[in-house]
Amino acid sequence: MHPLARWKLRSVKPYVPGKPIEEVARELGIKTRIYKLASNENPLGPSPKAITAIKNALNHASFYPDDSFYYLKKKISEKFNVCEDQILFGNGSVEIMLQLALAFVNPGETIIAPKHTFIMYKVVGNIIGANVLEPDIHPDGYVDLDNILLTMPPDTKIIFIANPNNPTGNMIPQEHIERFMEQVRDDVIIVFDEAYYEYASYFTHFPDTFKYIKEGRNVVILRTFSKIYGLAGLRIGYGFTTPQIYEAVRKTRLPFNLNSMAQIAATSALDDEEHVKRTLKITEEGLRFLTSEFKKLGLKYVPSFTNFIMVRFGDKTKMVYDTLLRNGVVTRPLDPYGLHDWLRVSIGTMEENKKFINIIKEITG
């Protein structure tokens, strides 16, 4: 580390993303198809409507993007029935997390980022020099809100709550959210990260967190175009909040953080209900297939309300991950999350799911 670097940066561990396909091909010399089931991307690809829109817009790439996000903002405002001064945008929802921390957390104040949850909350906290506290999650794999209430110190500024949780995939029971919102102090920003909202609300009843924003509570809801809309490579996250929080957060946003192609693609993807439906169907079928195979193989897994699932291989986990990788299937090892005995696998097409299961059968059988 450079001696002039901010001392707080010394504890920052850079985020380790899922291995890109090109890297696996290069490192392992694999010439055949590589199956990437590591980053919870959409196996059907981007919305076809988004692809067409981007192609048409490429000629305008010499201009700076619209920094007011006019069309995208209007569309989201209409679709979700929310005022335009309540919609946040980021270069991926991870950027909104950083914007929030920059807007609300002074160095040394506390951010709550539960253990075994999306790592970017911790990365963001460390970047800005916050004290990051990691309360345990519930043994069933969802964020334990009661435990957060018990452990949060008086200087807590932001609580990040992934629901459903990544990497476990499980959801917080609705009554826990209601109880938590009744008891939590009002001088804290509560961030409900709902990156997998579309899947979860298809699989089950999804708790209404928007009502807290309507009530004027200090709540932010984060959503993304990276998952259901298949636009992870364009980096588009958005969020809902109160006009007061919006006012503070916008001051931390760099101009032009959403490029033109991202804005155009997202605006068109919101209209592509067919693509969303197909994605949900394929995810439901894939989850059903994987869980029934895991049961047959006697493998422990956590029930998932998302497009990924966490499965336990115990002390064989590293060997299973390496064998899958050598066979061209990229999954996600969970060591950075402190879950050494588990792998996370994204739901793919049925061909991809079967390829994964067949290798698992060979290894465990």
Ligand SMILES: Cc1ncc(COP(=O)(O)O)c(C=O)c1O
């Ligand atoms: C819980 C959670 N939040 C946010 C994100 C990041 O989304 P984006 O691509 O919009 O930055 C992910 C990505 O995997 C996630 O799992």
